[in-house]
Amino acid sequence: MPDAVENIQRALFERFGERFAVDGRLPGLDDLAGLAGRRVRRRFLNRDISEDVLRLLCACALSAPSKSDLQQADILTVRDNERRGAIADMLPEMPWVREAPVFLVFLANGRRTPRLAALRGKPFPNDHLDLFFNATVDAAIVLATFLRAAEAAGLGCCPISVIRDRAREVSELLSLPEKVVPVAGMCVGWPAEEGGISPRLPLTTTLHSERFDEGDLAAQVDDYDRRRAAARPYRNQRDAARFGRAEFYGWSEDKARQYAVPQREGFGAYVRAQGFHLD
Numbered sequence: 001m002p003d004a005v006e007n008i009q010r011a012l013f014e015r016f017g018e019r020f021a022v023d024g025r026l027p028g029l030d031d032l033a034g035l036a037g038r039r040v041r042r043r044f045l046n047r048d049i050s051e052d053v054l055r056l057l058c059a060c061a062l063s064a065p066s067k068s069d070l071q072q073a074d075i076l077t078v079r080d081n082e083r084r085g086a087i088a089d090m091l092p093e094m095p096w097v098r099e100a101p102v103f104l105v106f107l108a109n110g111r112r113t114p115r116l117a118a119l120r121g122k123p124f125p126n127d128h129l130d131l132f133f134n135a136t137v138d139a140a141i142v143l144a145t146f147l148r149a150a151e152a153a154g155l156g157c158c159p160i161s162v163i164r165d166r167a168r169e170v171s172e173l174l175s176l177p178e179k180v181v182p183v184a185g186m187c188v189g190w191p192a193e194e195g196g197i198s199p200r201l202p203l204t205t206t207l208h209s210e211r212f213d214e215g216d217l218a219a220q221v222d223d224y225d226r227r228r229a230a231a232r233p234y235r236n237q238r239d240a241a242r243f244g245r246a247e248f249y250g251w252s253e254d255k256a257r258q259y260a261v262p263q264r265e266g267f268g269a270y271v272r273a274q275g276f277h278l279d
């Protein structure tokens with residue numbers, strides 16, 4: 001499968017700036033090429049997704065592994081124009097939410113397991129942080145599996161965590177009951193753009209062997225900033241009025257500026273108000 005090998009190597013070189021050895025006899029090379037070349041899509045054709053296709057993809061996503069087989073992740077589909085429009089109105093800086101024919105919300109459902117205890121007349125001494133954490137992890141795995149399934153079917157996706165900026169309103173709009181919270185939304189549609197591979201930190205930084213080793217983070221980030229800027233320079237500098245214009249504006253500068261502003265300070269209070277105990 002020489003094409004798949006080449007595609008994987010090309011994509012991973014763009015991603016990590018490194019040439020990886022790929023054994024052409026490995027099974028599943030086309031799948032690996034799909035993963036290596038994956039990219040977010042934010043432009044969509046004006047074309048619907050059939051209910052059968054959507055259900056199929058959700059079933060594949062919900063086939064993801066689940067902690068203790070507890071099955072604490074749900075998907076909520078939003079197709080209705082008015083409801084999708086209401087979500088899009090909350091996020092005017094993200095027009096792709098309005099453009100996508102389907103909007104999904106991946107839910108951490110910490111409600112079902114205590115309900116099972118009640119239905120079976122058993123105590124439930126597990127109403128603490130782990131309930132929230134397990135349900136959130138399950139929902140994130142389902143989200144990632146949906147992405148894979150959708151891309152295999154030729155669809156494009158953009159996860160939307162910004163819905164958590166408006167978590168209370170979103171919960172109300174979607175009638176989320178106690179102990180059910182949105183982990184992220186997702187735009188799904190037929191892609192209207194190629195998109196591009198987003199370079200990642202090198203494996204020296206993010207892949208550890210046997211023991212955690214931070215290495216020379218500053219040098220690694222400098223290298224990454226340069227490699228990334230050569231391939232995908234930022235068009236705008238964030239908060240230039242506050243931080244000034246940087247001569248070189250790289251990924252680390254952008255992320256430092258992004259997180260110099262409080263983000264979702266009220267999220268803990270929202271999660272608690274939804275009935276989760278976080279201790």
Ligand SMILES: Cc1cc2nc3c(=O)[nH]c(=O)nc-3n(C[C@H](O)[C@H](O)[C@H](O)COP(=O)(O)O)c2cc1C
Binds near residue numbers: 158162184196198
């Ligand atoms: C959990 C999660 C939440 C995200 N939330 C948003 C979002 O609110 N808006 C958006 O435009 N992109 C969002 N993204 C997409 C990321 O910005 C994107 O994955 C990242 O820039 C890397 O690009 P890539 O996916 O093409 O590699 C999110 C991605 C993930 C995994």
